[in-house]
Structures are given as structure tokens and as C-alpha cells.
Amino acid sequence: MKPxxxxxxxxxxxxxxxxxxxxxxxxxxxxFYRHGHRDFAExxxxxxxTGLHHVNGIAQRLEPGMLVLIRQSDIHGVVTHGQEAxxxxxxxxxxxxxxxxxxxxxxxxxxxxxSRETQPPTYKLEPEQLQRLQKWTDHLSICPNERFxxxxxxxxxxHLLEPGATHGARVETLPERLRVALREIRQLRHxxxxxxxxxxxxxxxxxxxxRLLKQYKQPPAGEIVTEARLQHAARELRLTDRxxxxxxxxxxxxxxxxxxxxxxxxxxxxxxxxxxxxxxxxWQGVTTAPAGKxxxxxxxxxxx
Numbered sequence: 001m002k003p004x005x006x007x008x009x010x011x012x013x014x015x016x017x018x019x020x021x022x023x024x025x026x027x028x029x030x031x032f033y034r035h036g037h038r039d040f041a042e043x044x045x046x047x048x049x050t051g052l053h054h055v056n057g058i059a060q061r062l063e064p065g066m067l068v069l070i071r072q073s074d075i076h077g078v079v080t081h082g083q084e085a086x087x088x089x090x091x092x093x094x095x096x097x098x099x100x101x102x103x104x105x106x107x108x109x110x111x112x113x114x115s116r117e118t119q120p121p122t123y124k125l126e127p128e129q130l131q132r133l134q135k136w137t138d139h140l141s142i143c144p145n146e147r148f149x150x151x152x153x154x155x156x157x158x159h160l161l162e163p164g165a166t167h168g169a170r171v172e173t174l175p176e177r178l179r180v181a182l183r184e185i186r187q188l189r190h191x192x193x194x195x196x197x198x199x200x201x202x203x204x205x206x207x208x209x210x211r212l213l214k215q216y217k218q219p220p221a222g223e224i225v226t227e228a229r230l231q232h233a234a235r236e237l238r239l240t241d242r243x244x245x246x247x248x249x250x251x252x253x254x255x256x257x258x259x260x261x262x263x264x265x266x267x268x269x270x271x272x273x274x275x276x277x278x279x280x281x282x283w284q285g286v287t288t289a290p291a292g293k294x295x296x297x298x299x300x301x302x303x304x
Contacts, residue, residue, distance in 0.1 A: 004075055005033075009040035009094045019093040019150045021140045026051065026078060026086040034077035041113045042070045042092035043157065045125065045133060049086035052079045056118060062086065065130060067161070069121045071113050076120075089137050093150055105155075112158055123161055124176055132160060174216055177203050182218070186228045191252040195221040229253070230266050237271055238278040244271045 013020030026032065026049075034054060045067035053060045053068065055076035060068075062078070070076060072095045080086045095113070102114050110116045125133070136153055143149045162179075174182070181201035184190060190197045198221050199206040209221055218224070229251040236247050248259035248271075263271050 004036055006036040006038045007040075008038050009092065012040075013092065016145050018097070018145050018147050019091055019140070019153075021089070021091045021137070023047070023087065023089050023137070025049075026080045026088075028080055028083045028085055031079040032077050034075055036075045037070070037072045037095075039072065039096065040092050040094050041072050041098075042090055043154075044068055044070070044088045044090040045130070047087045047089060049084050050081045051084075051086040052081070053077075054079065055120060058119060060119070060122065062088075065125045065127075067123045067125055067133075069113055069115075071115065071120055074120050089133070091140065091153070093154075097147060097150060098154070105158075111162070121161075124180075126180075129160055132156075174218075175212070178209075178212055178216070182224065185225060186231070188232060188250070191225075191229050191232070191250075194252060195225050198225055225252075226262060227266075230263060233259075233263065233271070234267065234274065237275040244275075247271070 009020075046062050046064050048064055050064075051062045053062050053076060055068075055070075055074055057075075078086070078088075098113065102108055102110070106112075106114075112121060115121050136156070140149060140153060181198055181203075184201050185198045190201065193200070195206055195209075199209045202209050202212070204212070206221065212218075213220060213224070219227070233247050233251050236242060236250075237244070244259075245256050248256055253259035253262070260270050263269075263274070267274055269277065
């Protein structure tokens with residue numbers, strides 16, 4: 001048996017110092033040999049077709065919308081199915097570029113490219129996420145090959161995949177259905193259904209949902225829904241002048257007093273106090289002249 005090759009980034013992408021982006025179509029009944037990486041990681045997502053991803057001794061089915069984060073330690077290869085081609089977009093980059101990221105952004109937790117699970121992190125993307133990645137494909141294909149653009153892309157990608165990753169949530173091992181439910185419950189259209197809507201999104205009963213959340217060290221369903229509602233309300237208070245009572249009703253609080261109580265417990269301020277503090281700007285305190293009157297004396301610039 002031939003030894004598995006371990007590739008160097010400079011060998012696979014000799015003319016791209018920071019990252020290498022490619023769209024590749026595997027022909028029907030073709031394959032890409034198993035290999036490892038010495039000094040780089042990669043992310044790829046499937047645009048069309050199906051295939052098998054052989055990674056660390058396990059075969060995973062690839063289909064449109066799937067995204068995989070390949071760590072430096074992973075051994076993997078791809079095989080297409082039957083008469084169908086497989087199209088993927090792949091972005092690879094040296095792991096040295098992200099050396100400080102786990103501690104800087106994720107409190108040292110083993111997420112994303114630093115996961116300690118046997119299999120690499122794998123996601124099934126929603127249509128809007130794929131559209132976002134299409135825009136990134138366009139951008140990365142024409143922008144300068146510089147660290148700024150790589151960091152920008154990867155940070156946006158990580159937030160796109162796991163919006164709560166920087167807040168202490170353990171996200172890398174969540175079942176796919178639960179992960180999608182936790183993301184979807186942040187949308188305004190789901191607020192009115194409360195915890196029962198979260199259970200529906202997860203495809204299980206409320207009792208089973210709470211057992212799952214406890215198993216994966218997540219907050220209870222009620223806390224998750226309340227936090228999603230309060231985050232939306234806080235955003236609206238910060239950026240709009242809509243009536244507080246309307247915001248409370250919009251996010252699912254039928255009692256204004258209860259909304260004030262829960263909001264203050266979370267942010268340490270009432271909704272009104274929060275709005276006044278957040279909307280305070282450098283313009284406040286500047287004395288303006290009445291309309292039609294000058295607030296300064298016109299002076300000519302002396303010649304030198």
C-alpha cells in the first residue's frame with residue numbers, strides 16, 4: 001500500500017501566498033486521491049452533484065449545500081457517484097494564519113478548524129447561506145491575495161455557520177436539526193410560537209428538546225427563546241424610535257410590565273434607559289443656532 005501523501009501549501013498553491021480559491025468539477029466516475037496536509041486547512045462546499053467524501057476512515061455523502069471544514073490533521077479524498085459530476089468550491093490557507101484565533105475569539109474552545117472530534121465539522125447550508133458564499137466566491141476570485149481578505153472571509157464564515165460561537169456555547173457537536181432550530185428561532189417570524197415553535201423547528205417534543213439541550217450543555221428552551229426575543233428588541237431600541245410597547249408585543253411579550261422586568265434583568269436597564277444610553281451620540285450637547293441665524297462669525301482667511 002502506498003503511503004498517504006501530506007501536502008504543503010506552497011506546493012499546492014505556489015503563486016497564492018495567503019489563500020487559494022478554486023472551483024473544481026469532478027467528472028463522473030472519477031476521484032481525488034486521499035491525502036493529508038502538513039501546514040494548511042481548507043473549507044469546501046458543494047454547488048452541484050453528489051459524491052462520497054472519504055475522511056479519516058469514514059465515507060460521508062456529499063450533496064448540494066454541504067460544507068466541510070478540513071483541519072490540518074484530517075486525511076481525506078473524494079469519489080463521484082455514477083454518471084453524475086460533482087462541483088465544489090474550495091478555499092485553502094496556511095494554518096499559521098489562524099494560530100491565535102481560538103484564544104482571541106473563542107475563549108480557547110476547540111471549535112471549527114480546531115475541533116477535536118474524529119470527523120471534521122460538517123454543515124448543511126440554507127439557501128441564504130449559499131447565496132452569501134456565492135458572493136464570497138466572487139469576491140475572493142478578484143480581490144488581492146492578502147490576509148485582510150482571508151480573515152474577513154473566515155470570520156464571516158464562522159459567524160454564518162455558528163452565530164453563537166463567540167458567546168460560550170458548545171456548538172461543534174450539536175445535531176444538525178438542533179443546530180438549524182437554534183439558528184432559526186432568532187428570526188422574528190418564530191417568536192410568537194415560543195418554546196413550542198423551537199420544538200417544532202427541532203422536530204421533536206418539548207420534553208425531548210429540553211433533554212437534548214441539557215445533553216449538549218445548552219440553556220433550556222425558555223431561556224433560548226427569551227434571549228432571542230430580547231436581542232431583537234435591543235437591536236430595535238438601539239436603531240429605531242419605534243414605541244416600546246409595540247416592540248414588546250412584536251417579540252412576544254403581551255404584558256408591557258413583564259417585558260420591562262425581563263429586559264432589565266438581562267441588560268441591567270429598562271428598555272427606555274437602554275434606548276437613551278445606546279442612542280446617545282457625539283452630536284448631543286452641541287449647541288445649534290436657531291434656523292436662519294449664523295452660529296459663527298464669518299472670517300476671511302488672511303493672506304500669508
